[in-house]
Amino acid sequence: MKNLLKTRTALKSILLIVIMFAASRSNGQQIKPSNSGYAPVNGIKVYYEVYGEGRPLVLLHGAFMTIDMNWGQLIPELSKTRKVIAIELQGHGHTQFSDRKLSHTTLASDVEGVMDYLKIDSADVAGYSFGGAVAYQFAIQSPKRLRKLVIISATYKSNGWLPEINNAFKAMKPELFANTPMKAAYDAVAPDKTKWTKFLEQMIAYAGVPFNQGDSNISKISAPVLIISGDNDGLDKIELIKTYKLLGGAVCADFGAMPKSQLAIVPSQGHVSLMMQTTTILTYLNGFLK
Numbered sequence: 001m002k003n004l005l006k007t008r009t010a011l012k013s014i015l016l017i018v019i020m021f022a023a024s025r026s027n028g029q030q031i032k033p034s035n036s037g038y039a040p041v042n043g044i045k046v047y048y049e050v051y052g053e054g055r056p057l058v059l060l061h062g063a064f065m066t067i068d069m070n071w072g073q074l075i076p077e078l079s080k081t082r083k084v085i086a087i088e089l090q091g092h093g094h095t096q097f098s099d100r101k102l103s104h105t106t107l108a109s110d111v112e113g114v115m116d117y118l119k120i121d122s123a124d125v126a127g128y129s130f131g132g133a134v135a136y137q138f139a140i141q142s143p144k145r146l147r148k149l150v151i152i153s154a155t156y157k158s159n160g161w162l163p164e165i166n167n168a169f170k171a172m173k174p175e176l177f178a179n180t181p182m183k184a185a186y187d188a189v190a191p192d193k194t195k196w197t198k199f200l201e202q203m204i205a206y207a208g209v210p211f212n213q214g215d216s217n218i219s220k221i222s223a224p225v226l227i228i229s230g231d232n233d234g235l236d237k238i239e240l241i242k243t244y245k246l247l248g249g250a251v252c253a254d255f256g257a258m259p260k261s262q263l264a265i266v267p268s269q270g271h272v273s274l275m276m277q278t279t280t281i282l283t284y285l286n287g288f289l290k
Helices: 002-024 066-070 103-118 130-141 163-171 183-190 193-207 213-219 237-246 278-289
Strands: 035-041 044-051 055-060 080-090 123-128 146-152 225-230 262-266
Touching: 035 103, 044 066, 044 103, 055 066, 055 130, 066 080, 080 103, 103 130, 103 193, 123 130, 123 278, 130 146, 130 213, 146 278, 183 193, 213 237, 225 237, 225 278, 237 262
Parallel strands: 055 080, 055 123, 123 146, 146 225, 225 262
Antiparallel strands: 035 044, 044 080
């Protein structure tokens, strides 16, 4: 009982941080997409927004978030030199709720479907948290469509999180999301606001199921990968180093070639606060993707 109360308190603390996060987004520079709409893929219509011109960069948001909430401050800068394609995954934001079973495989296929719809042969892909797991799956199943991969505070397997994070996933309840920025963002753009609770139930059930996309699959990713993590973002750093090793990193570059993949640990940052470090994230992205 004491552990349950501790987990619920932690979840409420996370939601308070998200409120701060959402408030910081509202003060950012606002620009309008040059193109937006719905791509019919895999039985649903997936919402997308396009900004700027140049080499394509696909952005995949975190769980329960929208394009603006996750990427609102980064898009104006990234789109100065890139064609930015931001996608809202199944049930999120403008994209309709669907009873279609959630899976990383299907969501990654949705991303490829949006690229097909927009006639984009290949792109760099960046994903945060839930979107990062989808980005890993995209790299596994659509390697020819990927140029470079950016993973922000995400893992490809359940035990990539610390045990308390997995316990928090199991303790999530829809009522914890009442009167939060996620609910306000959903109400502002969702095609059917009555699906909020069903959407939460679907996502919470999904988060509670252990997953593992496979060490062997990660080791076969040929595209350069940039992993960005907060030093206290809930990721198990021992597992994170193992991931980096699978990608060819964690070597002594003084004795050989520098790995094509990179690992950035941002000090004094948690899972949510990491995405509030706009300048830091932008510097890493620009340096890696150029």
